[in-house]
Amino acid sequence: MKLLILGSSGLLGSTLVPFLTSCGHEVKTHGRSDDAQYQADLSDPNDLAGLLDTVDxxxxxxxxGLTDVELCETKPNQAYLVNVRTVENLAAWIKRQESPPHLVHISTDQVYDGPGKHAENHVTLTNYYAFSKYAAELVAASVPATILRTNFFGRSRCRMRMSLADWLFHSLSRGEPIQVFDDVLFSPLSMTTLSKMIELSIKQQPDGLFNLGTHEGMSKADFAFAFADQLKLPTRTMTRTTIAQATFLKTYRPRDMRMDCAKFETRLGIGLPLLGSEIEQVANEYREVA
Ligand SMILES: NC(=O)c1ccc[n+]([C@@H]2O[C@H](COP(=O)([O-])OP(=O)(O)OC[C@H]3O[C@@H](n4cnc5c(N)ncnc54)[C@H](OP(=O)(O)O)[C@@H]3O)[C@@H](O)[C@H]2O)c1
Incomplete structure (x- = not known):
């Protein structure tokens, strides 16, 4: 299929683009830097139309996305411009087309808080990042779209971005002191599995909003220790703590973002993995570089 990937030079795009290409799709990439084939500032409707009119x-x-939670909180209008206005411009362009393309829009598990697992209608918004991503979902839903609320981890293939797993791997390998949170729970997929699920969504094009993560989540602390255990990394410099004690974080972070992904599994006819097996798979990505 002919695919246009917006924001392709970021963390997820750097894994997703090579995967979609390897599946045989004709992939065109957009970003703001030269890393992508096409450049455009999508918060500008003319720039966006120029891109979408040109690329088949x-x-x-x-x-x-503007994924820096602290920045979204201190600059809410920037969060709006990147996370919401871009989707408003996109939806407006799609509505003008005689044969509109299908949109696969990536959202976040940060729209949840309170005891999980959360179904799609269980939204609790606690910071501007979450608020802006939720607003973008509402806009995306006004056109034919698959909206995927997700979280992900894995070895970064992006020059500019370090992932959570990169941070754990490098800090523990160098014996640097780090703190991991016992009271933050999540259910992320590996970027490899997420890429496969995005490809499935491209093929099946289900309309609607879907949670997309692993079965059974865990705390970020248990995640960090399980990852270290897989790679036999020393853990003496890693301390369990709570996010309530983390004074270096200014903005509130949700405590429990674990998702109930039954809707995605049923609609797309696929079983999602356990987080433990995803950690095992991602550990292999680091064995390649170790
Ligand atoms: N990272 C996570 O852990 C996580 C978790 C859950 C959900 N998500 C969601 O997953 C998606 C991808 O995340 P990511 O971590 O890959 O993000 P990322 O690394 O920050 O990449 C975001 C991309 O958006 C582009 N961009 C930003 N502002 C733009 C604008 N005004 N016009 C055009 N392009 C613009 C950036 O271009 P440049 O390369 O030029 O800066 C970059 O390519 C986002 O929607 C995010 O909310 C992320």
């Missing part, structure tokens, strides 16, 4: 595509995958 059947499906658009939108990875654009």
């Amino acid at each position: 595509h059947e499906v658009i995958v939108n990875l654009v």
